[in-house]
Amino acid sequence: MTEWRPTACILCECNCGIQVLVGPDGRTFEKIRGDKQHPASAGYTCNKALRLDHYQNGRTGRLTAPLRRRPDGGFDEIDWDTAISEISAGLREIGRRYGGESIFYYGGGGQGNHLGGAYAPATMAAYGMRYRSSALAQEKTGDFWVSARMFGHPLRSDVEHAEVALFIGKNPYQSHGFPRARSVLKEIARDPNRAIIVLDPVRTETAEMAEFHLQLRPGTDVYLLMAMAALLVRDNLIDTGWLAEHAEGLDEVLSVMRAVPIEKYCAIADVDLELVIAATRRLARAESVAALEDLGVQMNRYSTVVSYVEKLLWLLTGNLAKPGTQYAFTGLTALGHDRGHPAGQWPTSPVVGAPIISGLVPCNVISEEILTDHPARYRAMFIESSNPVHSLADSARMREALAALELVVVIDVAMTETARLADYVLPAPTQFEKYEATFFNFDFPRNIFHLRRPVLPAPEGVLPEPEIHARLVEAAGALGEQDYAPLRAALAQGRDAYALAMLTASADPAKAKLAPVLLYRTLGPTLPNDAAAAALLWVAAHNCVRKFPASVEQAGYGTGLPAGERLFEAILSGEHGIVTTEDSYEETWNRLRGKKVQLDIPELLEVVAGLPDRSSDSDDWPFVLSAGERRAFTANTIMRDYDWRKRDGAGLLRISAIDAQRLGLVAGDRVRVTTRRGSAEVAVEPTDRMRAGHLALPNGFGLDVAEADAEPISIGVAPNELTRFDSRDEWVGTPWHKYVEARLEPLPNDSATDATTTLDTVEA
Secondary structure, eight states, X not given: OOOEEEEEOOSXXXXXXXXXXXXXXXXXXXXXXXXXTOTTTTTOOOTTGGGTHHHHHSSSOBOOSOEEEOTTSOEEEOOHHHHHHHHHHHHHHHHHHHOGGGEEEEEOOOSSOOTGGGGHHHHHHHTTOOOEEOGGGGTTHHHHHHHHHHTSSOEEEOGGGOSEEEEESOOHHHHXXXXXXXXXXXXXXXXXXXXXXXXXSSOOHHHHTOSEEEOOOTTOHHHHHHHHHHHHHHTTOSOHHHHHHHEEOHHHHHHHHTTOOHHHHHHHHTOOHHHHHHHHHHHHHOSOEEEEEOHHHHTSTTHHHHHHHHHHHHHTTTOBSSTTSEEEOOOSSOTTOOOOOOTTSSOBOTTTOOBOBTTBOOGGXXXXXXXXXXXXXOOEEEEESOOHHHHSSOHHHHHHHHHHSSEEEEEESBOOTTGGGOSEEEEOOOTTSSOBOOOOOOOSSEEEEOOBOOSSOOOTTOOXXXXXXXXXXXXXXXXXHHHHHHHHHHHHTOHHHHHHHHHHHHTSHHHHTTHHHHHHHHTGGGSGGGOGGGGHHHHHHHHHHHHOHHHHHHTTOOXXXXXXXXXXXXXXXXXXXXXXXXXXXXXXXXXXXXXSEEOOOHHHHHHHHTOOOOOOOOSSSOEEEEEEEXXXXXXXXXXXXXXXXXXXXXXXXXXXXXXXXHHTOOTTXXXXXXXXXXXXXXXXXXXXXXXXXXXXXXXXXXOEEOOTTSOOEEOSOOGGGSOOTTOBOTTTOOBOTTOEEEEEEEOOTTSOSSOEEEOSOOOO
């Protein structure tokens, strides 16, 4: 056996450091353990990371040669020169006929493979692409927009040091979201001086550890949060001195909160008033409160408004810019930043006019942007390391949209549901066969970056994403040797001369957009250990010094240009991850717009001032389905091998024990769950964790998994076969995956044993 090799988990945003022991075959992960030398996770790992060999070596439909679709729908293997040439010709022809803005870019990486996608902007520039999106646009853009309006900078939460941890629609025991999540939760739960407050319709693993679980009715989060904020005002629990010094717009907020019918809103949420009062008072008397919201509310009714009211809750109690509260982080990229345009003044998509937040078109309008006669419709899609046919709302409509395009190009590791519909499929190495990194770098006061080295050789026939993008840019005629030669000559004189030459080249706006490939082709080959893909990080390191000079200096890298070089060299050599910046909590104020908090967002405050009286659930749709629940053995859909799961291998539908008894159901019985989009047959798991009227299907199921020399097998229900594209947030278009109206029908015991899905639209 070989030595233990450091890398990272790729199944959630935390990207905990791990070490793998590669077997004698040079391909198998014999063992996996936490990396004690990683500066953030420090040896911690959850059960999911230990199963990563199923990603690397499981049944995935792995690709090892470029593919071109035949007229009959099958695929032929082609060589790379042919693939690049034909794809480039197709993209240029579409650009000539309709404009490059008609080519839509989607993806750019998952939880742990952002480095390759960072080269995509060069390809977009070379072919005139303007519009793009990613999974962030169906999850986080409401939070991005609200944070931009209130703070001018995205914030994160210091859960580890908080006296009270507040989780809204989030189960960090399964979804994590901060380092060493399970260990931190246990530490808080054991401490009599600390507390966990959970707002969730499900009694999750985190809720079971909480001092207060507010098990509200699905979709009523905004009512419950408003009641809590109003209680703070009514009972004089707000920090008036702190607010006077640090916030603007307080009077407008107080005027609305004083009119909130607290008892009525608690009744709408179906949470006991006395429990809400107790939880609110516990939050108010804490020295520090760290709040985290997640997909339970970000993919639910009023999602953007909930993001706003959630922030009011901890701002009214002064929980910002001190240990155990919220902070403004540094970073090597601008991930999560938005300009905060007022509603109606933001940039919009070309057909629907949907808001573009943080540069991203809402995912739920992509099919509308294609399935139309509008002259500005998208005519082609370039999809990288993403599977929108499975992951976005209304899978049937997404399949229809892709079929309507003139050209679809996919870069991926496996033959995904999206790749099966592409005209060209370009194979990339796995995340353990190339240099990779995540830009989810949110740690504080010490921020962490981990450039991961390949721990396995890539198979013949695949190319890393930076090389694919470079070849496409060159095939477009956007860059060539005449552009590289002056930079290489400057680099031969040293990095200082190279920096000046890059600045000169970037003075041309057209060349500036092509900088990723310029760096890859010139600086890249000079980097040690074949680390050409890391060339882009040279600019990122220097930008970090420029934006956060004191923080970089505090981390030990010095100042000025030498600091950028030291930081870059540390990134290259830091096999286990490195500290990039170090801050004081007060530094947060220097990153906020005007060093103040803006409490009043007029558009959203108007909404919360006029929340409607919520009627009872519809008799036609008596259930609310959460389409995609995170469980012990679900993760992102790159885990395609169903054998990776030790439990719940079939993807059971969770139903309350009360509803199961009422319908005469026991564990394993099959039902038909029907939504306004379609129906699926699935076995049930009755549980007392669920509220009556609430259902949940796990994420990550319904994937077509390739067996050797056999037809693909699909296990479980693909949740987005049951969701609708037009069921989305009124402000930023995020989907209501956690609020899907449904009904349930028990099936005979002798019904089919495999999950089946009906794709036709269903109406009441």
